[in-house]
Amino acid sequence: MSEKTKFLLDESRMPRFWYNIQADLPRALPPVLHPGTKQPVGPADLEPLFPMAIIEQEVSTERDIEIPEPVRDVYRLWRPSPLYRAHRLERALDTPAKIFYKYEGVSPAGSHKPNTAIAQAYYNSAQGVKKLSTETGAGQWGTALSFAGQVFGLEVTVFQVRVSYDQKPYRRAVMETYGARCLPSPSDQTEYGRSVLAKRPDHPGSLGIAISEAVEIAARSPDTKYALGSVLNHVLLHQTIVGLEAMEQLVMANVYPDVIVGCTGGGSNFGGIAFPFIGAGLRGGKKPRIVAVEPAACPSLTRGRYAYDYGDTGHMTPLAKMHTLGSQFTPPGFHAGGLRYHGMAPLVSHIMELGLIEARAFQQTECFAAGVLFARTEGIVPAPEANHAVKGAIDEALRCKREGKSEVILFNLCGHGHFDMAAYSDYFAGRLKDLTYSEEELAMALAGLPSVAEPT
Numbered sequence: 453m454s455e456k457t458k459f460l461l462d463e464s465r466m467p468r469f470w471y472n473i474q475a476d477l478p479r480a481l482p483p484v485l486h487p488g489t490k491q492p493v494g495p496a497d498l499e500p501l502f503p504m505a506i507i508e509q510e511v512s513t514e515r516d517i518e519i520p521e522p523v524r525d526v527y528r529l530w531r532p533s534p535l536y537r538a539h540r541l542e543r544a545l546d547t548p549a550k551i552f553y554k555y556e557g558v559s560p561a562g563s564h565k566p567n568t569a570i571a572q573a574y575y576n577s578a579q580g581v582k583k584l585s586t587e588t589g590a591g592q593w594g595t596a597l598s599f600a601g602q603v604f605g606l607e608v609t610v611f612q613v614r615v616s617y618d619q620k621p622y623r624r625a626v627m628e629t630y631g632a633r634c635l636p637s638p639s640d641q642t643e644y645g646r647s648v649l650a651k652r653p654d655h656p657g658s659l660g661i662a663i664s665e666a667v668e669i670a671a672r673s674p675d676t677k678y679a680l681g682s683v684l685n686h687v688l689l690h691q692t693i694v695g696l697e698a699m700e701q702l703v704m705a706n707v708y709p710d711v712i713v714g715c716t717g718g719g720s721n722f723g724g725i726a727f728p729f730i731g732a733g734l735r736g737g738k739k740p741r742i743v744a745v746e747p748a749a750c751p752s753l754t755r756g757r758y759a760y761d762y763g764d765t766g767h768m769t770p771l772a773k774m775h776t777l778g779s780q781f782t783p784p785g786f787h788a789g790g791l792r793y794h795g796m797a798p799l800v801s802h803i804m805e806l807g808l809i810e811a812r813a814f815q816q817t818e819c820f821a822a823g824v825l826f827a828r829t830e831g832i833v834p835a836p837e838a839n840h841a842v843k844g845a846i847d848e849a850l851r852c853k854r855e856g857k858s859e860v861i862l863f864n865l866c867g868h869g870h871f872d873m874a875a876y877s878d879y880f881a882g883r884l885k886d887l888t889y890s891e892e893e894l895a896m897a898l899a900g901l902p903s904v905a906e907p908t
């Protein structure tokens with residue numbers, strides 16, 4: 453077993469194909485439904501929002517989907533990203549486990565989000581689209597799309613969830629540096645935003661509301677399309693480059709993971725690291741345990757219902773079958789803004805139902821404690837979202853210690869926290885509160901789920 457710390461792939465070994473898990477699923481994904489007719493949507497229904505190449509990827513069952521050369525050319529700015537062995541964290545935990553982490557914070561935007569932002573901007577520009585609208589929670593996705601828009605000559609408008617807009621003023625400055633327009637959501641720029649503000653002028657916003665605003669702009673402007681930073685099949689597809697690279701790098705380290713951990717907001721970084729390994733297992737290879745970690749304050753996978761629901765609060769998007777807390781659920785303003793979404797990617801939800809993954813929920817203070825230990829041992833300050841994966845990996849490593857097992861743990865450190873230092877200050881000052889919901893509170897949000905006759 454090598455004692456190396458960094459496992460680096462040469463640019464020439466960057467994957468040429470994304471991996472599409474839809475090719476290997478033992479049961480097909482339930483269809484997405486039209487919000488009006490509640491019948492399966494066709495490509496024409498999605499055309500106002502997305503370019504055709506992306507719509508095709510959304511429903512494709514082809515296993516390997518080629519990464520266009522212009523996308524690979526931009527990826528080369530930071531890809532392949534490094535895989536690290538966390539020797540110092542292992543020593544601090546005194547664990548026999550071997551901990552590896554893939555580090556996506558080396559991207560220009562500081563997270564995994566450009567893996568799909570670059571691809572989405574490319575497909576839009578190739579179809580002659582001029583403008584993109586989107587939402588952002590933590591600011592990471594908005595930053596990534598702002599950068600991607602600049603690369604491919606697209607104007608970008610970002611609706612940033614109000615509480616993050618206030619918590620992270622420098623994220624907005626970065627988006628503006630890349631040339632984008634950033635507005636707090638709910639805003640007075642859309643009908644839906646105005647209707648929310650009329651009821652509650654100090655509304656903290658949510659990803660569901662910001663999505664409605666961005667979709668509204670795209671639906672009413674022929675030169676504008678919508679880009680989503682997570683949840684949809686094509687987004688998870690683009691992120692599989694993370695897991696595909698990790699597979700090669702673990703060969704260099706001469707190991708195969710026993711456990712893979714990722715944090716889940718909408719499910720894209722988790723799908724990115726996990727799907728290539730799950731696919732290998734479905735095709736007869738080894739089957740590592742796969743652990744999704746989510747915040748206890750927004751527990752869609754662990755406490756949500758698997759049901760058809762809207763992707764947004766204003767009910768403009770199609771209905772997808774997913775683990776959901778209800779589209780009217782407004783998560784509190786805790787500091788992992790990117791994990792504050794009421795639903796979970798249909799693909800992640802589906803593989804959870806198929807029993808292929810496990811899910812855990814952690815409170816934010818225990819995640820920050822894990823992130824601080826990681827920073828003090830490995831040197832990287834993780835994004836608050838990534839702290840959930842760090843906590844999940846540390847728990848697995850401590851289990852290995854109790855059981856005397858030297859398992860291989862792989863997790864995705866999906867972003868750095870350099871724009872999140874106010875959150876760390878709040879943590880050190882004891883200002884972060886943990887939150888648990890009663891069954892009644894969750895049932896109230898779920899009571900508004902749409903009634904849908906399930907397609908057979």
Ligand SMILES: Cc1ncc(COP(=O)(O)O)c(C=O)c1O
Pocket residue numbers: 563564589590591592593681682683715716717718719720721722789790791835837838866867868
């Ligand atoms: C650093 C980081 N990690 C994770 C997430 C959650 O999204 P996903 O579950 O799609 O990876 C976000 C979302 O903004 C993020 O910024």
